[in-house]
Amino acid sequence: MTAAPARAWRLVLEHIETDLLDGRLGPGDHLPPERELAASLGVGRSSVREALRVLEVMGLIRTATGSGPASGAIVVATPSGGMSALLRFQVAAQGFPLADVVRTRIILETAVAGTLADESSAQLTAVHELLDAMDAGTFTSAEFLALDAQLHVALAEASGNLVVAAMMAGLRTAIESYVRAGAERVPDWDATAARLRHEHRDIVAAIERGDAASARRLVLEHITGYYAQTGLSAVPALPADPA
């Protein structure tokens, strides 16, 4: 096989996207084997493999080695993984300033809190389990912040909006190292953790009594308070509560 043209991998990506859009491929379906894709598109197998890596990191396919029925590339469409990778890399490469990530968290999380408060049928079981877990033990700041991140994502998931949940999971992953570094600058972590736990319970209580305005305000104060306390100087003036 001779060298493929420079952008052959883009051809492969476009081909697969068209198949997804036209419904010839969907969640659970297997992609054709590499050599078959290469032959039908007239590109080298290395170009096919490059396109598959892109799809894998974007959370579109899962690849497995071997020769059984579960081998090869399967369409999975798990958006949060791809969004996390993208946002993490963009924050690392300074494409997204930390301050904008925090402002975006505030926009999405206040909207989530408002939506949940307006929906009396919201399922908050996972949220309560996390609240209880955070009260039940003594944690290092890293352990506590891992549960904290899960709680914020669980609220987004409870709102039922998959796009917002994926964005939230991605934003939270993107700034994980900054959040942890902030915690290390807090002199009395136990007192801070107690305050954060208290604020979480207040937010959930406002949601459960259907008080959207308070739920939104408490989320705003919770996020800005943490950044102010931990001295993340990259976060300047934060937006006013839009509610």
Place this chain on the structure above:
Amino acid sequence: MTAAPARAWRLVLEHIETDLLDGRLGPGDHLPPERELAASLGVGRSSVREALRVLEVMGLIRTATGSGPASGAIVVATPSGGMSALLRFQVAAQGFPLADVVRTRIILETAVAGTLADESSAQLTAVHELLDAMDAGTFTSAEFLALDAQLHVALAEASGNLVVAAMMAGLRTAIESYVRAGAERVPDWDATAARLRHEHRDIVAAIERGDAASARRLVLEHITGYYAQTGLSAVPALPADPA
């Protein structure tokens, strides 16, 4: 060179991410040549190339062929391209329901309108140029909707939040085919285009007189109105205005 281990490309990605996070690599920097990366990490060149494709689609690097100073991979960190690709693929693969994309647009765009109205210094030159362009000619629905998409992204960019602007650009790209299909179902497109132009001007006027509540409400009505009129049945009950 023998076959690289199955996940060698992930090794390469992690290595580059660490270099970005630690500041050894930043915007404008060249990545080491493929063969150098391969040798230093003990992986095959094909694995390096797979990792570079991932970074390119995520908008992290630009690659150019040739041997001059502009050749090779350069860190560019242009987030909106990567976000567009990710969201477009996820919508195509049914990872993100269209209704959630529309709800997320509403969350982000009402926040953008509110922020712009609260900031008297917002630069709306690009926004006005687009408003004028949309008034100046007779357009097919596809042409009109392309300008319309640019206008919505221009508002997000004027708000100065790079994360929201990238998300907005991505969401708009992801649903482009649905928006266009909706336009084709409208019997009197000219009347609809006139209404949309009028709504755009009302939104910008509310922003410019600093009326955040009206700006948010008008954006909400503008987006929900279009989806209701074009009969995009995938979009069920939309959230109440959080303001």
